[in-house]
Amino acid sequence: MKRSKFWLVVAIFSSAAGLLNAEKAENPFIWADVPDVAVIRVDDTYYMSSTTMHMSPGLPIMKSKDLVNWELLGYAYDTLADNEALRLETDKAAYGRGSWASSLRYHDGTFYVSTFSATSGRTHIFTTDDIEKCEWKEISFEPSLHDHSLVFDDDGKVYMLYGGGNLRLVELESDLSGIKDGGFNEVVIEHAEKVATNNAMLHAEGTQVLKKDGTYYVMNICWPQGGMRTQIVHRSDSIKGPYEGRMVLQDKGVAQGCLIDTPEGDWFAVLFQDNGAVGRSPWLVPVEWEDGWPVLGVEGKAPMVLDLEDSEMGFANLVTSDEFDRKSGAELPLAWQWNHNPVNDNWSIGERKGHLRLETVRVDADVLHARNILTQRTFGPISSAETKLDVSKMKDGDTAGLIALQRHFGYVSVRQEGGERSILMVRAQEDEPEVLASVPLEKKTVYFKIECDFRERTDKAYFYYSLNGKKWISIGEALQMRYTLPHFMGYRFGLFNWASQEAGGYVDFDYYRIGDELSEAM
Missing domain, CATH: 2.115.10.20 (Glycosyl hydrolase domain; family 43)
Structure with a gap:
């Protein structure tokens, strides 16, 4: 199978320990979820x-x-x-x-x-x-x-x-x-x-x-x-x-x-x-x-530092930013994977120039059963994902946004009810998701960001929104991320849109951008 090798390599962190131009490689040599090698x-x-x-x-x-x-x-x-x-x-x-x-x-x-x-x-x-x-x-x-x-x-x-x-x-x-x-x-x-x-x-x-x-x-x-x-x-x-x-x-x-x-x-x-x-x-x-x-090992231990040179920056295309600026029908960069099998008739790139469109597939009870969540790995020691979306074509009962995906998930989203839209921060710290914050939204576009801190197993995710892409506002509370066996996978950033009342609404994502820093407020 052929897939596009288009990517924007903006992962400005070391694949080993976040040190640029390191003279020696360090473990883990990929600070992300790459198991069963x-x-x-x-x-x-x-x-x-x-x-x-x-x-x-x-x-x-x-x-x-x-x-x-x-x-x-x-x-x-x-x-x-x-x-x-x-x-x-x-x-x-x-x-x-x-x-x-x-x-x-x-x-x-x-x-x-x-x-x-x-x-x-x-x-x-x-x-x-x-x-x-x-x-x-x-x-x-x-x-x-x-x-x-x-x-x-x-x-x-x-x-x-x-x-x-x-x-x-x-x-x-x-x-x-x-x-x-x-x-x-x-x-x-x-x-x-x-x-x-x-x-x-x-x-x-x-x-x-x-x-x-x-x-x-x-x-x-x-x-x-x-x-x-x-x-x-x-x-x-x-x-x-x-x-x-x-x-x-x-x-x-x-x-x-x-x-x-x-x-x-x-x-x-x-x-x-x-x-x-x-x-x-x-x-x-x-x-x-x-x-x-x-x-x-070295004297029976797995060493943190290896006698191997590591002068490259980042780890190529395992994660990537994406401006969605390709022609209709173009394939996704390799870093993207769908959560479960996709429904290809309900997503597109290029149908609206420079955007990823996610149309709701069916009525679902929760985000974990939503079709067409488009994901990439989180990465350490610090990683962030940011997106901008147009919510003008949502339907009542629709929820769309950016998620830190695992069984104990957290997301920042737009929810439409009775023709009115709100920005929500939702956290499933335990088994049941809770709405921790709600802010009325009058605009048709909104920006979301999630930042993850994996340093020394801190494993915290923080959630933000913006109305202009410049001033970021913290919303809700931090998610204490936990690796759980029912999902058996490290946390992923995901773009999603799901319906609780009627299928057919859609949102357009303008871009997806990754980074390796926490906001100054953190």
């Missing part, structure tokens, strides 16, 4: 896949020349499936589900990225001979193989190693169309977490397989009771086992990912860490090899 190297170029679950398009594919600075190439799919959960219908939703951890491979001139989904009930494999174009063909089959790793063995057979706790190896058909009848299908590692704990809160999962010097290495994580996410590894001379294992990292919760080498022969583990409300952020951990085992 899988990385391969082809010659001198690295490619990485990650998880965006219920977002569409999904399964992002990135590339890098230095393991630190990454460019988004595209996505493996536009929509994962078409069902009630992904359409947010009949009180269903795919929050926290969709597609999960992926496996990325390059074999005999073809790139493969595979994922699995309880929402579709299937295992999905995408293939291309040109990863830079990001035009993927799909193969899928039942069942959904949890946290699998795709393995092309030397004898020409293809396997997936998957599961939780007990890790099962299944042989696939040669065309990858499904599990092979009569093929190998056995548990090859029992209770994999036992090498780290006898009392696991989370059994071993997150499988990533590497073959090095004739030995198979299986990377997994587990979570001991009262402890933290922990990295373990098993090894064997045969993909079918027997395996021996050990714990290789237990520090700051940095774990789950893969091993990768550089063209110069250095090794790293690409892992991630729970990073508060911004989400799960990727880390690089140096690796040495001793007696055929990977030794992760």
